[in-house]
Amino acid sequence: MFLTQVLNGLQLGSIYALVALGYTMVYGIILLLNFAHGDIIMFGSYVAWIALVQLGLNPAIAVLLAIFGCVVLGVLIDKVAYAPLREAPRLSILITAIGVSYLLENGVQLLLGADAKVVPSIIDLGTVQVFGSTLSGTALLTVAVTIVATVVLTLLVQKTRLGKAMRAVSEDMGAARLMGVNVNSTISFTFAVGSALAGIAAILYSMAYQQVSPTMGVMLGTKAFVAAVLGGIGSIPGAVIGGLIVGFSEVFVAAFGLSVWQDAVVFLLLILVLVVKPTGLLGRPVTEKV
Amino acid sequence: MTKMYPRDNNHNPVIVTGFGGKDGQRRELTMPARYAINAILVALFVFGGNFLVGEGLISRYQTVVFEQIGVYVLMTVSLNIVTGYLGQLPLGHAGFMSIGGYACAIFIIRMMPLFGLDAQSMASGSTPAVILFVVGLLFGGICAALMGVVIGIPALRLRGDYLAIITLGFAEIIRVVLVNIDSALGFKLTGGASGLTGIPAYTGYLNTAIVVSLAIFAIHTLMKSRHGRAILAIRDNEIAAEASGVNTTYYKTLAFVFSAFLAGIAGGLYAGCIGVMAPAKFGFMKSVEILVMVVLGGMGSMFGSVVSATVLTVLPEALRAFADYRMVAYAIVLILVMIFRPEGLFGSYDFSLSRIIERIMNKDFPWNKDDSDEQTDVPVNAKADAQANEQADTQVDVQAEASTDSKEA
Numbered sequence: 001m002f003l004t005q006v007l008n009g010l011q012l013g014s015i016y017a018l019v020a021l022g023y024t025m026v027y028g029i030i031l032l033l034n035f036a037h038g039d040i041i042m043f044g045s046y047v048a049w050i051a052l053v054q055l056g057l058n059p060a061i062a063v064l065l066a067i068f069g070c071v072v073l074g075v076l077i078d079k080v081a082y083a084p085l086r087e088a089p090r091l092s093i094l095i096t097a098i099g100v101s102y103l104l105e106n107g108v109q110l111l112l113g114a115d116a117k118v119v120p121s122i123i124d125l126g127t128v129q130v131f132g133s134t135l136s137g138t139a140l141l142t143v144a145v146t147i148v149a150t151v152v153l154t155l156l157v158q159k160t161r162l163g164k165a166m167r168a169v170s171e172d173m174g175a176a177r178l179m180g181v182n183v184n185s186t187i188s189f190t191f192a193v194g195s196a197l198a199g200i201a202a203i204l205y206s207m208a209y210q211q212v213s214p215t216m217g218v219m220l221g222t223k224a225f226v227a228a229v230l231g232g233i234g235s236i237p238g239a240v241i242g243g244l245i246v247g248f249s250e251v252f253v254a255a256f257g258l259s260v261w262q263d264a265v266v267f268l269l270l271i272l273v274l275v276v277k278p279t280g281l282l283g284r285p286v287t288e289k290v
Numbered sequence: 291m292t293k294m295y296p297r298d299n300n301h302n303p304v305i306v307t308g309f310g311g312k313d314g315q316r317r318e319l320t321m322p323a324r325y326a327i328n329a330i331l332v333a334l335f336v337f338g339g340n341f342l343v344g345e346g347l348i349s350r351y352q353t354v355v356f357e358q359i360g361v362y363v364l365m366t367v368s369l370n371i372v373t374g375y376l377g378q379l380p381l382g383h384a385g386f387m388s389i390g391g392y393a394c395a396i397f398i399i400r401m402m403p404l405f406g407l408d409a410q411s412m413a414s415g416s417t418p419a420v421i422l423f424v425v426g427l428l429f430g431g432i433c434a435a436l437m438g439v440v441i442g443i444p445a446l447r448l449r450g451d452y453l454a455i456i457t458l459g460f461a462e463i464i465r466v467v468l469v470n471i472d473s474a475l476g477f478k479l480t481g482g483a484s485g486l487t488g489i490p491a492y493t494g495y496l497n498t499a500i501v502v503s504l505a506i507f508a509i510h511t512l513m514k515s516r517h518g519r520a521i522l523a524i525r526d527n528e529i530a531a532e533a534s535g536v537n538t539t540y541y542k543t544l545a546f547v548f549s550a551f552l553a554g555i556a557g558g559l560y561a562g563c564i565g566v567m568a569p570a571k572f573g574f575m576k577s578v579e580i581l582v583m584v585v586l587g588g589m590g591s592m593f594g595s596v597v598s599a600t601v602l603t604v605l606p607e608a609l610r611a612f613a614d615y616r617m618v619a620y621a622i623v624l625i626l627v628m629i630f631r632p633e634g635l636f637g638s639y640d641f642s643l644s645r646i647i648e649r650i651m652n653k654d655f656p657w658n659k660d661d662s663d664e665q666t667d668v669p670v671n672a673k674a675d676a677q678a679n680e681q682a683d684t685q686v687d688v689q690a691e692a693s694t695d696s697k698e699a
Binding site: 027031033081084085088089090091092093094095096098099100102103105106107109110218222225226229260261263264267268270271274275278 | 373377379444447448451452454455456458459460462463466467469470473574578581585589614615617618620621622624625628629632
């Protein structure tokens, strides 16, 4: 029983971690709290739903389509809504992000209706018996995918030229431009990577809960952002740790029969961490330039 | 391009106050005259409107729409204090509204028997009803303001996006608490998820108009005072403001708490207008809706806030047929405004009747442009400056030629 709860926590935490990685990467590079990130996940889940239910495609193709759809949407949002505002005050771009989030939610609601849609099972993994506890295969797959995605992402950021460019732009955009880094394409690439992670999270979320609705991204996105801030925004291991903390606290609050309070607990945790350590658990302190 | 007026030894225009003023002197209204004109107009609006409601010339439905406009105007101008004047972005304004609304409604419902009132007589406008209304509204506002202190002190230590996310978090906590507090307390207080019902209809045209006018006057006087200038200084550059001796923590908290207080008052009016309080109405979406009103009107423009809150409350009522498209249109307008006019439709422009009257008094119209001052404003040593510039230009030219020469060589 305990093991099942731990796995549930890991599963939920993994999904939060994947979403939080997307937040943290975009924030790290252009200091934008991308409010639309949660809605990109919603979009990905709808793409999977359309591919599986409306078009009856092979699940593997549906998964690829969902991830591809998220990448295209993420880059498009950056090009259309955020790129014109690179030099604008932070407040303007933040409000634009809220506008994009609003647009996606209400646009999907207008086109496909406000009711939740059922996503059929993408892959049936059955259950595994370990030490007398029943563990769901989906949960194990979720955890495995998250570990692989995090490792690949870390290698990408630390070992490749593009990763080096991303780190350079995040450090100092102006200096990176002078060193010959193509800042705009680096930012687009960051959005693409973050959105691809969102697409993976969308698939894992649909597998776990088997339903999609236009507003599913709001709470998921907000809590993943909480996870990113908890771990220290801009830090990849921080996002994973934050995601796991949020996932575990939700599952254990629910296990104590207090599930109605779980949202409040997550936000309370965030507030406590921010009050004690304003940069999050693994965040670097930022000195303000005058 | 202003008109040329006689100037004193320091080149400041000689100003003549009062309605008088000889030709060629700028005429200005005295402060008492300005206040008198505005007070008369506000009184005309408040009591004239109330007379029309009493006579039945404004229907019940229109009155309710007016009350909602009042609530949203109050919410928008109060958020504008923090977003427009202080330059911070809180995303939990609906949380304060719900606190104020619940506190005010519960207070009035519990206190009615003590005052010998029932739901009918609460709306009658009798003296005890008015006293209870005022006390209840203040109670709601103070509860919201206390919550503002609790939230503001940790939140305002953080900058920008952290402030946004922490206020969002607090608003969510408030919502969850409102839903679940009954089961935790063991008696009925907020009515849980289904909401608080049986709120007497204590909000009417007259008290909405008076409360909103008072609130706008209070914000106006605050912003024209020393404290208001300190708040604006923090917006423009927090570090510079601090270096100039502005106690930034104090003024940030002051603006935040004042904004929360007014939002609580707005919540109290809202409860009396709608009659039912449900926590789901005060989610993140409500906060965003208010933010849209502030941004659209122009951050830092009270006039813009009032106009956009009015338009965005009336439009959905007028365009019920297109209700499905409303939110999509909101979103697109918000993005377009941010991209093409980031300062909002009115920017930081504020309407001033006195300024317009003064312009008329001075016949200072755009089509009456007097260009003569541009010539007279040219300083005496301008000629010398021009010569110096020419010299500098020729020097640059020489250098440029020299560099091209060296390249060719």
